[in-house]
Amino acid sequence: MAGQIADSHSRLLFDVFSAALLLLTALLGAYLPRYLSARGGQQAGTATSLAFHLGNMLSGGVMLSAGFCHLLADSLRQLAFIGRFPIATFLAAVGYLITLLADQMVQGLTAEPPQGSAAGQNPDHSAHGRGLGFRSGQQQQHTYMRLDKADPADDAIELTAAAVAGFGPGSDAMTEASTVARAAEHLELEITRSRSDGLAGGGGHNHAHFQVFLSQQPLSFATTVLLACALCIHSVLEGVALGAQLTMESTQHIMLAIAAHKGLAAYALGASIVESKASATKFWTVVAMFAAATPLGIAIGFATSTVGHGSAGAAMSALASGTFLYVALNEVIPKELEHPDGHRLAKVAALLLGFGLMSLLAVWA
Template identity: 30%
Template structure:
């Protein structure tokens, strides 16, 4: 049984890495299908939202309710939404960093303008400055890598800490969906920064490795306890992570009113479909 469980975890880790890497490569080879990408992102957002709220959080609550000293305190929601708040803080700091770098770039362009006295020359030099180093786009790409990598690592820890097939199924599907689409978003950001091929593949590989590394750490931590406390705690962390990714990162960016009413309805139905299918899965797993 132990050997079978090791094989299952190993297959899950390899599959997550492959999905993460291929998602990034997909962004590099296909840049002209924005509406299709939005639909897929919204479906994934629905899957993540249902996975966090309907699958993981109730399971985590059941696993933690008998924890010694906890009483009737809702530990699972506390862990889940504390994770949500921490990820939001990381996001805010990342946005500040990106805007700060962008502001410095604009200041340098204004300095060029004041020194040259010719708006056309200043504009050309500023454009050359932006195209040569791409500071704002590089900042966005690195910030995105850090943010996505952080909650991918947390999701991996949650997967590694699980001790039964039912729990792995609950977490693995949403992780695969999110990993692929997150890697595609990261890949697009790196491509927009005009990164050389070796830099592109290095960054995508690093991102693809974050969830497998988290799985190894979660598996190691879970070995300290024979009960389900660690697994339930990591389920709560995963629930908060999935809800954050869906509500803050995926759905607002992908659900666009600029595409017209019909496309907006198609996007919304994609979100509902992803949520509904994952919610229906709770009947069997």
């Protein structure tokens, strides 16, 4: 009994330390894009350096292992079944679905209805996107491609690639496409190709020209608030997982998993708020709400771990494992691998490294 009380006291102290550290990590991570924007060293929302992407993939691997090898494994040892019902895996799936629904609600609330235009604007584009459209004057076909990359350099690459596909190598349009691409950030671009055949008896004459439609679409503050709400749900469940652990070893390992992702998520949120041109008061209000979510979850998790002989804590761990798996499998890994920056192998290596190191810690958990 004395050993259990001492262990509980140690976990409480470590949980307090973890809450303070994660709070500070969230505040600093969210402040960094604001600082960079104020210094003019970086545009808001363009955290696309290779180190950032590799760190994101590393955190994805860590969270994937934390979900499977730590949280779900711990809950299976303590709360595998209730009768014949697999309660632990059921709660993991519920945690996954809760996080999925939260994200889908945010996307549904932030999506704008389709809008067409006389200029041939594709009706499928939505808020805050940049578009590139090709339309053939001869066949009256229109193909639309969204450009949602955070880095304008990536937009330039994709614009140029699209121009090559649409106009062919060696075309004068390529030079013009490159010029347009350099000014593509935060813009909607529609490129129109016109073809006119020569008169009867003469050789055909082809020419291409660009019609560029520019419309600034800044991210709205309401969108960033909804994004923060979704991240808060993630953070509360992650904090619950940390506070619900019954041993110091597992508590420390989950702390590593959360810390690996918290700073990157905070940076993404801070960049979104800066892009929305929100005031300093609004900025810090939203950031404070996000930063406080994990400490709140830690308190809830610790409280539940002290009742029900650990069964409540095991249930919270199973629920939180679904959140960890959702973040890794839906938000980090596929988005990073789809990003056309040419570093797929390095990203996969970072993912495997994070997964391997976190899984190795399960030996001592």
